[in-house]
Amino acid sequence: MEQVFPYEHLHAFTRDVFIKMGCSPEHAELASTVLLSADLRGIDSHGVARLSGYIRLWEAGRINAKPDIKIVHETPSTAVVDGDSGLGLVVAPFAMQVAIDKAKIAGTGWVSVRNSNHFGIAGYHAMMALQQDMIGMAMTNASPLVAPTFATERMLGTNPIAVAIPANQQPAFVADFATTTAANGKLEILQRKEQEAPLGWIQDKHGAPSTNPNELKSGGALLPLGGDREHGSHKGYCLGSVVDIFSAVLSGANYGPWAPPFVSFLPLPPDPVGKGLGHFFGAMRVDAFRPADEFKDHMDKWIGRFRSAETVEGEEKVLIPGDPEREMEADRRVTGVPLLDPVVRDLSEIAMRFKIDF
Numbered sequence: 001m002e003q004v005f006p007y008e009h010l011h012a013f014t015r016d017v018f019i020k021m022g023c024s025p026e027h028a029e030l031a032s033t034v035l036l037s038a039d040l041r042g043i044d045s046h047g048v049a050r051l052s053g054y055i056r057l058w059e060a061g062r063i064n065a066k067p068d069i070k071i072v073h074e075t076p077s078t079a080v081v082d083g084d085s086g087l088g089l090v091v092a093p094f095a096m097q098v099a100i101d102k103a104k105i106a107g108t109g110w111v112s113v114r115n116s117n118h119f120g121i122a123g124y125h126a127m128m129a130l131q132q133d134m135i136g137m138a139m140t141n142a143s144p145l146v147a148p149t150f151a152t153e154r155m156l157g158t159n160p161i162a163v164a165i166p167a168n169q170q171p172a173f174v175a176d177f178a179t180t181t182a183a184n185g186k187l188e189i190l191q192r193k194e195q196e197a198p199l200g201w202i203q204d205k206h207g208a209p210s211t212n213p214n215e216l217k218s219g220g221a222l223l224p225l226g227g228d229r230e231h232g233s234h235k236g237y238c239l240g241s242v243v244d245i246f247s248a249v250l251s252g253a254n255y256g257p258w259a260p261p262f263v264s265f266l267p268l269p270p271d272p273v274g275k276g277l278g279h280f281f282g283a284m285r286v287d288a289f290r291p292a293d294e295f296k297d298h299m300d301k302w303i304g305r306f307r308s309a310e311t312v313e314g315e316e317k318v319l320i321p322g323d324p325e326r327e328m329e330a331d332r333r334v335t336g337v338p339l340l341d342p343v344v345r346d347l348s349e350i351a352m353r354f355k356i357d358f
Contacts (some may be wrong), residue, residue, distance in 0.1 A: 001193075003344050004336040010048055011036050012038030013351070015357055017051060018126035020354040021058050022065030023087070031089035038121045038348065039337045042328035043176075046121050046184020049343045054118070056264035063087055066333055071093050075231035077106035080251050082111045085276055087141070088119030092279055096125045096138065099283040103134055107288035111145045118142070118262050120161035123176030123325070127162060128171050129283045133292040136164040137282035141247040141254075143261045145178055145220035146240060149233045150347035154221045155257050158183045164322075166286065168296035170303040180222045181239035187213045187222075192342045200227030246280040253278025305308060 002224045010031050037046035047090035057063045067086025071079050079098050083091035095111045102109030119125065122138040129136025142157025160183070163175040182201045190197055191211040197213045205219030209228075216222070225236025248255035254274040259267075286292040309318045339347070351358035 004337045016356045027090045034089040036122045037124045040329040041325035047273040060264040079111045088117040092119035096281045099281045103283040109167045109283045111281045113279040114251040122160040126162035126164040130166045135284040138162045139243045140279040141244045144257045145222045151235045158241045160239040161311035163288035167299035248278030279341045
């Protein structure tokens with residue numbers, strides 16, 4: 001069912017594929033690092049398994065391998081970046097660096113992005129701020145696969161939010177989550193494993209609960225965080241809406257049902273309201289609020305106290321956001337990245353097509 005590959009092998013292969021697509025060596029290296037960060041952190045739905053999706057978008061003319069990424073509007077603390085239809089894996093780090101550079105001067109930096117594509121995991125971009133003693137934020141809108149509470153029509157994407165907060169002796173607090181009960185990539189994993197989805201993840205085209213991981217292909221929809229109204233789906237709907245507005249309405253990207261699909265076989269909406277996908281990034285200098293070391297010492301206390309919280313029966317410890325991913329990365333850098341057989345076959349086909357060793 002699975003094969004294990006060294007991270008360095010997968011990174012080199014992915015970089016070579018992006019170069020074959022026409023990316024510069026620098027962009028190919030960065031895109032590979034961002035994409036593979038998902039596999040390292042155990043978010044297998046957003047890593048190298050998605051490489052073929054980027055290739056198909058490039059073939060369809062929806063990804064520009066040589067984008068002219070630029071700031072099109074700015075103030076001392078804000079900016080709008082146009083990604084020129086480039087790989088979101090490259091556009092997003094550019095925009096996050098703009099936010100960080102502005103925060104160095106103004107205390108905070110906020111950047112909204114238009115005309116981009118899927119940017120990998122949000123956590124990678126938020127974590128860029130940590131080495132600068134900054135709090136980082138990243139979010140993006142996505143293909144419309146999510147039905148708002150009480151709706152059957154797909155209006156929003158999984159629209160993730162990531163927040164990275166530095167600490168001192170303790171590892172950083174890193175929250176990275178979709179605003180749905182589950183990301184679409186998790187359905188793809190269940191499809192490969194031929195397993196059912198838990199109740200509360202998806203609904204059929206009539207709005208009835210479903211456990212069929214292929215339901216979206218029949219007109220069904222993902223559900224907002226909470227699953228249904230009784231369990232708080234209106235809150236997930238609100239969170240996803242905020243991400244959509246910050247990322248796209250604010251930047252001039254496509255929003256709501258106009259967001260372009262990640263899959264190349266679905267046509268673009270005929271009446272676009274903006275350009276490409278949208279992202280939103282924030283960077284806040286900790287010392288714009290209080291001395292950085294003082295803040296990080298208190299983050300250590302915050303994290304330590306939460307770790308020591310009494311657990312429910314059967315659980316060994318309370319997790320801090322970022323713990324599972326950090327532990328997974330430490331392991332996979334040594335032992336390698338496991339890939340399901342369907343993903344291995346997919347990558348092998350890519351290798352044959354581009355005449356690259358895999």
